[in-house]
Amino acid sequence: MIFRLNPSTGLPMYLQLMEQIRHAVETGALKAGDQLPTIRSMAEDLVMNPNTVVRAYRELQHEGIIELKHGSGAFVSESVGSRARVTKRAQTVVQSTLDRLADLGLTEDEIRRLFENELAQHRAGKASGGKNE
Amino acid sequence: MLWYKGWLETRFQAVFALLFAVFPILLFTLATPHAANPAPQMSVAQAESAAGFFALYYSIVPLILAGSGVKAQSTWMRKAVQGSVYFTLSLPVSRFRLFATRAGLGMLEAVAILTIAPCFLRIAFIEPQDHVSHSDLFAFWVTLSVCASAFHFLAVLLSTFLDDQARGWLSMLGLVCLYGLLSKVPLLAPVNIFRAMVSPLFTHSFPWSSIGVSLGAAAVLGLAAFRVVQTREY
Amino acid sequence: MSDWVIQARGLQKSFKGQPALTGLNLEVPAGSIFGFLGRNGAGKTTTIRLLMGFLKPDGGDARVFGMPAGDSAAGIEIRRRLGFVTEDKDLYPYMTVEQIIRFTRSFFPTWRVDSEKRYLKLFDLPPSRKISDLSKGMRSKLMLLLGISHGAELLILDEPTEGLDPVAVDDMLRELVSISATGGTTIFFSSHQLEEVEQIADRVCIIDHGAAVVTGSLDDLKTQYQRLRVVLGAELRTPVQWGDGAEHVRQDGRTVDILASRNVEAIINQARSLPGASVERFPVTLKEIFLEHVRSN
Numbered sequence: 001m002i003f004r005l006n007p008s009t010g011l012p013m014y015l016q017l018m019e020q021i022r023h024a025v026e027t028g029a030l031k032a033g034d035q036l037p038t039i040r041s042m043a044e045d046l047v048m049n050p051n052t053v054v055r056a057y058r059e060l061q062h063e064g065i066i067e068l069k070h071g072s073g074a075f076v077s078e079s080v081g082s083r084a085r086v087t088k089r090a091q092t093v094v095q096s097t098l099d100r101l102a103d104l105g106l107t108e109d110e111i112r113r114l115f116e117n118e119l120a121q122h123r124a125g126k127a128s129g130g131k132n133e
Numbered sequence: 134m135l136w137y138k139g140w141l142e143t144r145f146q147a148v149f150a151l152l153f154a155v156f157p158i159l160l161f162t163l164a165t166p167h168a169a170n171p172a173p174q175m176s177v178a179q180a181e182s183a184a185g186f187f188a189l190y191y192s193i194v195p196l197i198l199a200g201s202g203v204k205a206q207s208t209w210m211r212k213a214v215q216g217s218v219y220f221t222l223s224l225p226v227s228r229f230r231l232f233a234t235r236a237g238l239g240m241l242e243a244v245a246i247l248t249i250a251p252c253f254l255r256i257a258f259i260e261p262q263d264h265v266s267h268s269d270l271f272a273f274w275v276t277l278s279v280c281a282s283a284f285h286f287l288a289v290l291l292s293t294f295l296d297d298q299a300r301g302w303l304s305m306l307g308l309v310c311l312y313g314l315l316s317k318v319p320l321l322a323p324v325n326i327f328r329a330m331v332s333p334l335f336t337h338s339f340p341w342s343s344i345g346v347s348l349g350a351a352a353v354l355g356l357a358a359f360r361v362v363q364t365r366e367y
Numbered sequence: 368m369s370d371w372v373i374q375a376r377g378l379q380k381s382f383k384g385q386p387a388l389t390g391l392n393l394e395v396p397a398g399s400i401f402g403f404l405g406r407n408g409a410g411k412t413t414t415i416r417l418l419m420g421f422l423k424p425d426g427g428d429a430r431v432f433g434m435p436a437g438d439s440a441a442g443i444e445i446r447r448r449l450g451f452v453t454e455d456k457d458l459y460p461y462m463t464v465e466q467i468i469r470f471t472r473s474f475f476p477t478w479r480v481d482s483e484k485r486y487l488k489l490f491d492l493p494p495s496r497k498i499s500d501l502s503k504g505m506r507s508k509l510m511l512l513l514g515i516s517h518g519a520e521l522l523i524l525d526e527p528t529e530g531l532d533p534v535a536v537d538d539m540l541r542e543l544v545s546i547s548a549t550g551g552t553t554i555f556f557s558s559h560q561l562e563e564v565e566q567i568a569d570r571v572c573i574i575d576h577g578a579a580v581v582t583g584s585l586d587d588l589k590t591q592y593q594r595l596r597v598v599l600g601a602e603l604r605t606p607v608q609w610g611d612g613a614e615h616v617r618q619d620g621r622t623v624d625i626l627a628s629r630n631v632e633a634i635i636n637q638a639r640s641l642p643g644a645s646v647e648r649f650p651v652t653l654k655e656i657f658l659e660h661v662r663s664n
Contacts, residue, residue, distance in 0.1 A: 015586075043547075048566060137470070141459070223451040367416070
């Protein structure tokens, strides 16, 4: 598995790593039951802080995407297969949405910013426990 | 391995001090090519005076070898050596050990090199008085070393705040002035340390009071130098 | 928390009347990689010298491994357990690589010969080369070798990557990360290279004019700090009093740029309440956080 992180984007490294691992699972590069690199080798390969790797793995465990087996390492969850199916469906939704937005005449940059903004609001809405305008 | 490091730092100074000590022998050998040359006849007073000057000359040896251990030692690559003090201080060694090793090494080197002084006397057949025995020469060497230790620690104290060049010249100048003062001012004759150093050759005994005073002075100066090193900010 | 490897409270130090540290607080947890950032003259090297016991503070308290940093007896114990890379990377120029390794080894009964050999090879240090013939970057690596090989629990590094080319920088960062991952060694390093700090540090402290202006987990800082761009419907006649947390506000016509350190949601709501306003968020890099804090003084 080859991951690439960018420390200078402003996005915390642990979030970037989580994102890349999730993506690997979604695209099937990592299958259910596959073992992830050890914290140490991940940290060394990516030249990143091992505590950050720990945090990413823990959060992913919290989300149910990976399992940390004491003594043996980190493995992709068995239940992740169903996630991959959900993701496939979501992919179709996004594809059709993109087509519609392109028809409206939006550029790629505009679409990206729109999504980022709405995502941020969505996150904030969840955090504050209510719906946003 | 602090002694080894000290040796690496001071070996050029040691060689220079050795050459300095051997120089009179070379001079003498060149000036008087014939062996077994009878020594010139001198009065006791003249002999004492010459011996005093002799003591001054050899007192310079410990000055050359003085150093405090945590200040720049060698003028060679001074900046790098000065900077390396941070590395030395980052080691789990007390400042006392650093100081004591360096000062002790300098003193050991001085004492070793000062053995040349009595050897020179023997080689040159210069006997200020009749019946100067081997034990007298030994006493001379001991007295010379002990009294010179006072000068050594004075130079060590100076080295805690002066760089090598300044310390070298300043301490030599000081020594020469002291010699001048002690020899010219009759009132100070009893405390003429240079006379004391060579007295075994005349009195055939150890000048215990001078030895005691010198050791005391060396101890006080050494302590002062250590206090500077101990409390100093780097 | 008693697990601070380094702890400083209210550290003060002046040189000839000029203040260098004006009340610095610092807490470095065990096992972290801690980046210490600041402009030249901000007080980084003075802090490190105080921690190493080269200087004594005028006020305040500094502890390493829980022991007072300036104390002579404790200092020896502290130095037994740490490795240090100095600012100028000066070693004894008259010694060879081999000699200084033997020399340093004699002070540490816990010396690991396998570490020594590994790093000698990895850092490509020729044993018989005189130190005066080594470049600054190679001396940096040599100092790191000397620090790691005795099994230090803490590494204090003053600008460790200075003078290294990009490949050597990557090598060193990789090694630091490896050391941290393997033995849980705490790494405290000062640097100008924000990208490097951003890459391997999990905690940072930004020092400016002798005091800490930003401190904390790097991930948390990046989550807490947000850049907001507000585009107003119309230019406002009276300037807005932005809420608590809006650190740096710049207005240019109908665009307002805000660097927020907290209460981001409240500020966004405040922005939205303005007529015709739209708000966008952007993540913030360490460089931006750094520049905003050291420039505003």
